[in-house]
Amino acid sequence: MNPSSFANENNQNENNNTSKKKRGGSQKRSWVWEWFLSDETGALCQVEAIDGQLCNKHYQNGSSTGILIDHLSNKHQITKGITKQDYVVRNKL
Numbered sequence: 001m002n003p004s005s006f007a008n009e010n011n012q013n014e015n016n017n018t019s020k021k022k023r024g025g026s027q028k029r030s031w032v033w034e035w036f037l038s039d040e041t042g043a044l045c046q047v048e049a050i051d052g053q054l055c056n057k058h059y060q061n062g063s064s065t066g067i068l069i070d071h072l073s074n075k076h077q078i079t080k081g082i083t084k085q086d087y088v089v090r091n092k093l
């Protein structure tokens, strides 16, 4: 009566390797945190100036990392690719 009833045996029962590992809670840390110290009130700029003083510019909690990035690039000429080591070496030259 119905010849097509057996045609559908494409059983794709492959091993579903879905790893359910979820990294709980921790936000993706931005590179700006290489340069900022986060405390309970916000973020504190830890960039060391040529004279050895820390910048200590403070940003309130909730400030977007964009603001921090602006500060780093405007005040310290620090951008994403610059590591602390690069920066120190440049200052010591």
Ligand SMILES: [Zn+2]
Binding pocket: 045, 046, 047, 055, 056, 057, 071, 072, 075, 076
């Ligand atoms: Zn700063």
